[in-house]
Amino acid sequence: MQYDLAIIGSGIVGLGHAWAAARRGYSVAIFEANPRPEGASIRNFGMIWPIGQPAGSARELSLRNQQLWRELGKAADFPVETCGSVFLAHYEDEMQVLKEFAGSACSRDLDLKLLSPAETLQHLPAANPNGLVGGLYSRTECRVHPPTAITSIVSCLSDLPNVDLHFETPVVRVHDGSIQSVEGKSWSADRVVIASGAYFKHLFPKQHRDQQFKICKLQMMLTVPQPEQWKLGPHMASGLTLRHYSAFDICPTLTQVRQRVATTMPELDRYGIHVMASSTPNGELILGDSHEYGDDIEPFDKEEIDQLILREIHKVLQIPQTSIARRWAGIYAKHPQAMYCVKEIKPRTYLVNGFGGNGMTLSLAVSESVIEQLEDIKNLEIPENSF
Structure with missing residues (x-):
């Protein structure tokens, strides 16, 4: 043929x-x-x-x-x-990065809105109000x-x-x-x-x-279905996620965020952990994730990584059903530059x-x-x- x-x-x-x-x-x-x-x-x-x-x-x-x-x-x-996304800031330096990003020329082709703590809870009611400084909503x-x-x-x-x-x-x-x-x-x-x-x-x-190419392994989880009346709404990303996406590299205060995490929570850097959440049509939440590269990748998942992800998720989100129904690893190839x-x-x-x-x-x-x-x-x- x-x-x-x-x-x-x-x-x-x-x-x-x-x-x-x-x-x-x-x-x-x-x-x-x-x-x-x-x-x-x-x-x-x-x-x-x-x-x-x-x-x-x-x-x-x-x-x-x-x-x-x-x-x-x-x-x-x-x-x-089209669900949009919310970045949550539970530290002042994270909020400053969000302000720098939203005010830069690099975000002009996005539909963004900086949020006060009260506005953040309106857009993402599941956000943990304890220590919440604000957020950034993208449509x-x-x-x-x-x-x-x-x-x-x-x-x-x-x-x-x-x-x-x-x-x-x-x-x-x-x-x-x-x-x-x-x-x-x-x-x-x-x-x-x-x-x-x-x-x-x-x-x-x-x-x-x-x-x-680098091979990267990620550990991810799926919760049981949440109560029918409970909705996450937009994608959620925490302040930790600012370290992961290169779009935020233009923000001067990102260096401070990275230094704080490296000093106070080095275990997150060790496993490349930042936390995000998204809904499924059945009402579950997809939670993650971690990043292990090259020789650090093993065929077995690490319970420590899952527990660190859940620890950080609970800092930023209030989820009714926290039981985990599935766990898996994703593996992808990444170009170095x-x-x-x-x-x-x-x-x-x-x-x-x-x-x-x-x-x-x-x-x-x-x-x-x-x-x-x-x-x-x-x-x-x-x-x-x-x-």
Whole structure:
């Protein structure tokens, strides 16, 4: 079988490329070793998170990405909720960072409002009022339920006449447009996108190593359903989260926040812990998370990490049902400098990876930008693009 585009990997990056190509009329094949998508794309908060992206290209992509999620939600029949987000400040230095960010030119393309303690509780009634200094509300952020969204996208693509899905088909070789499976079957494509996420050691390991991707492991949890009358509302991020997203690096007081945490709570830095929460359609809360990199990653989760996350969650949120129904680890690949990487690694074969924790926030827009440069898919080369 001959395709215009073959994609290795069925996470949101691979699915994004498939959707962008299929809606332009290209013939597309997706190859996935597992029976279904099982990686980081179904193991996250479901946050579409422009506020965390630095101003410039990344922010522009994130805002376009939101539009594409809404279009894809309609096409694949899953909800995309514009829920907004609230950053909580329980320390004066955290509130100062929020003021610096909201007052900077880097936030002009966001719809932000600084909040007093009383206003914060109006926007996020679950916020812990003890020690609450204020907050920052952003109307921009969206929410999907990752397992539902990814399953719906796969189903939508499977119904398209120009898309073939090859699940349970481990690919062992890609060369000059030829794709070969472990069972000896072969297919051909004019272009091949390698979107293998954290599992990049199976195909082109040297080319992936050349990009110096880091593997990151996150521990996350899901509560039991909350009472029906109780709602979290917007995404929640605590002041600890300011340390994690590069959008806030422009704020002078962020150094003070980092120094305070490093001095008073070094255990949080040890495991890269900051705390966020998001709701699911069934009324549960997704809680997290931690960040362990490279040689620090073990196959076993650490109860200490979960307890530290819960400790910090309870400082900033008042949750009626705190029992944990599920725990899991997400693993993703992160580029050491760029927000993502698109690179031709062999003729007609392209590596698209390294999104870190920004896959849900950037990948649809990046996929669109790649496919847009393939108007003549058999002749036009894709320029490398990373920032």
